[in-house]
Amino acid sequence: MTDRSDHATASGGSELTRAKVRSALLFLAPMLVVLFLVAGWPLIRTIWFSFTDASLTNIGEYNFIGFDNFYNSEWGGLLSDPDWWRAVWNTLRFAVISVSIETVLGLIVALALNVQFPGRGWVRAAILIPWAIPTIVSAKMWSWMLHDQFGMLNDLGMRLGMLAEPVAWTASPDTAMMAVIMVDVWKTTPFMALLILAGLQMLPSDCYEAARVDGIHPVRVFFRVTLPLVYPALMVAVIFRALDALRIFDLIYVLTSNSKDTMTMSVYARQQLVDFQDVGYGSAASTMLFLIIAGLTIAYITLGKVKLGGDVR
C-alpha cells in the first residue's frame, strides 16, 4: 500500500502544495486541541501530581515533595512497596498467559471460520457476542456463574463428576487469576479470531492449490504455508492485545475487587487514588504504569520498523 500523495511534494513547493499544507494544519488543529484537552493535559497533570502530596479531600492545596512518592528513606515509596511489585507481576503474568491462550484459540476459530460452510454468517455473528457485550456486564454475568454455592460452573462440574466439591473460583488465591484469565479469554478470543481471519482471507489461494495437488498433509500445509503468511497480521493482533492486557482494569475490579492476588497495576493505582484518597502516590503509580506501557510501545515501533523494512509485500 504505497502512499500516492508522496508524488505531490516531489515536484517541490508549488503554490497548491503550500496551500494544501496550510489547510492540512488548519484541519488538524481542532482535533489536536481536543486531544490535548482530554489526553495531553490530564497526563501532564498526573505526572505533576506524582511529585506532590496532594490528597483527594482537598485537591487544590498540596506541597511539592520531589521524588518522595517514588522512593524515600522514611516510609519507602512506590518502588519499595511490595504490593506495587506484586501488581506488576500479576499484570505481566495475566498479559502473557491470556494473550497466548487467546492467540492459539483465535487461530483455531479463524481457521474454522475460513472454511466455506452453510451458516457461516451465523457462526461469525455468534462469536461476536462476547466481544460486543460491555465488559462490566459480562464480568458481572461471569461472577454470578462462578459463584461457589449458586454458580452454574460448580453445578455443572459436580454433575459431570469433574469436581468433588464447589470451588471458590474468584475467592481462592489459587484459582482467582485462573478465573479472571478464563473470562478475559472468553471475551477477547473473538477479537483475535476476527483479526486473524481478515489476514487469512487475504492469503493467495494458489499456494493451497499447489499444496493440494502435491498431496501435502494439511497440518504441514498449515505450519509451512499458512502460518508464515499470516504472521504479520497475527503479530499486529498480538501486540494490540498485549498492550491492552497490560492496562486492564474493569474485568479484574468487577470480578475480584481489590484482592491482592489479582491486583494489576491499574487496579493498584486506582486504589491509591480513590480508596486512599492519596492523589500524589496514586499519580506516581499511574505515571510508572504509563512509562512502562510507553516504553513497550516505543520498543515495538522501533523493532517493528526493522521488521517492516525486511518485509516483502
Place this chain on the structure above:
Amino acid sequence: MRLSARFPTALAAALIAAPFSVTTASAANVSLSCGAVGAELELCRQGAEAWAAKTGNTVTIVSTPNSTTERLALYQQLLAAGAKDIDVFQIDVIWPGILGAHFIDLAPYSGGAEAAHFPAIVENNTIGGELKAMPWYTDAGVLYYRADLLEKHGRTPPATWADLTETAQAIQDAERAEGNAGMWGYVFQGRAYEGLTCNALEWIDSFGGGEIVDASGAVTINNPAAVQALDAAAGWVKTITPEGVLNYAEEEARGVFQSGNAVFMRNWPYAWSLANSDDSPIKGKVGVAPLPKGGAEGKHTGTLGGWQLAVSKYSEHAEVAADLVMYLTSPEEQKRRAIEGSYNPTIAELYSDAEVLAAAPFFGDLYSTFTSAVARPSRVTGEKYNRVSTSFWNAVHSVMSGQSTAEASLASLESELNGVKRRGW
C-alpha cells in the same frame, strides 16, 4: 453526508442545562442517599415520603453501591468535586473522621435532640466541636443460630469459639449424614473488605487481643491473643465454613444461612427481620446470641457499626435537608424502623418499649452488646483509616486463605501500620 457543525454544540448546550432540576422557592427537592437494595431502601423511601407529604417538599432517593467500601469511594469523589447531587448522606460510623470536612454542623437545627441518643455515638459524630451527623441506627455483630437444629441435636448456643466450632462440626456432620449435603457449620463475612475488618476485630477482641490501634495511636495488633484468634478462625475454612466465604459479604452469607444451609451465621441485626419474613425457609427457627468469647478469660463482643445522617455543605437547601435528617432520626421513625426492619435504635428509651421488644426480643437480651460494642480505630487514625483497614483485612485474608501463618502476617502488618503511622495520624 453533511455534518452541520452547529448540531453538536446545540446538543451540548441542551445537555448542560438538562440535568439540573429547577427548584421553586416554596417546595424544595432534597436528594437523599440511603440504602441500595431491598428492604433497607424500601424503609428509607417510606420514611422520606412520609416527611415529604408532611412538609410539602419532595424527596429523591439516589441509589448508591451496596458495598460500604464502594459507597465511600463514591462519596469521596462526589464531595471532593463539591457536587450538589446529594444533600443528605447516610454515612458509616467510621466515616465522620474521613468526610467530616464536607458536612455542616447540625447542632443549630437539632434543638438538642441529640441528647436522647447514645452518648458514645454522638461523640463519635462530633468532629472539631461540631455535630457532623445525627445517629440513625446502630449495629453490632451478633451470632444467629438455627434454634431448631440445636434442639434436634441436643445443643445449646455456644459460649466460646471452641464451643461453636465443636457444635457446628457435630451438627454439620450429622445433617450431612442424613442426606443434607449442602449443610455447613458457620458462615460469616470473609471477603477482603471492611466487613472482614469487623469480623476479625470481633475475633481478636473476644480473645483479649486489643483493637488494632489503641486510643493513643500505638499499633497493638501483634500480640499472642490476636495470633490465637486468627489461628482459630483460619481453622474453620473448609472444615465448618465453605471456602467461598473468602468472597462473602453480608448478603452472600445471609443467602447461605437463610436458604437453610448453615447452622450459625455472624451478621448484623438487619438479617433478623429478613430471616423471619414470610418467604424465608427458616422463618421462626432462628435465635440470636452474642458472639462467643475467646476462651474462659475472653469477652463477648461485637464490632460497633451503625449509620448516621449528615447534610452536605454544598447542598442548596441545607435547612430543609437538616429538617429531613431530624425527622428520620426522631424516636417515632426509629421505632418504626426497629419494628419493621429490626434496625437498632440509637435512643436508649426505645429499648424498653414493649412493641419494639415484641418485634425483636434480642434487642433487650443483647442490650449490653450494643452499648459496649468495640469500635474500629477510625477516630485515632483519621484520614489514614482506609489504609489501616485495608492493610488489616489483607493480612487477615491471607491467613484465612492459608497463604501465610498468623504470626508472620501480624508481624508484617505491624511494621506496615507503623510505616503508615509515620506519614501522620
Place this chain on the structure above:
Amino acid sequence: MKSWSLPARIGFPFLLLAIALFAVFPFYYAIVSSLKAPTELFTVSYAPSLNFSNYASVFAEQPFGRNILNSVVVAVVVVALSLGLGVTAAFALGRVQFRGRAALLLTILGVSMFPQVAVLSGMFELIRALGIYNSLPGLVLANLILTLPFTVWVLTTFMRELPKELEEAAYVDGATPLIVVRRVGP
C-alpha cells in the same frame, strides 16, 4: 471441504458447535437467570421460566429508562464529535504530505494506548474545575479520549485509499482543500 478426510468432516461440525456454544452460552444463561423469580435465583436451572418480575423491578426501582437515555445521548454526541473532528484531521493526515506526519500519526495511535488510570487524577481535576462532575458533558469529555484517536486512525486509513484522480480533478477545477473535504470526501 470435499477434499477432507472423513474424521475431519465429522469433527468439524462439533468444533463449530463447541465454538458457538462457548461464545453464546454465558449470555443465554444470563437471560435465563434474569427470567427467574427471586426465590428461584439460589437454585441452578438451565431452562427459562418466563418470569418478568426482575425486568419490572429494574425499571421501577431504578431510573433505568433514564439511564438508557443517558447512554444513547452520550453515544450520539461522542460519535458526532469524533467524526466531526476526525474527518477533517484524517483528510489532512491521509492526503497531504507534511513534515512530521508519520510521528504525529504514531502519537495519536499512542494516545489510544494510554492506560486510562494514567489520566485519572488530571481528568478529575479538569472536570471538577469545569464544574461538569457527574453530568453528561463530563461523560462525553471522558469518552473522547477513548474514541477520538481510534476514529482518526481508522478514517486516515480510509482516506489513504481514496482515488487520487478525483481529488486532483477537483483541484484542477479550482477547488480549495476545504471544499474537497466537504464534497469529495463523503
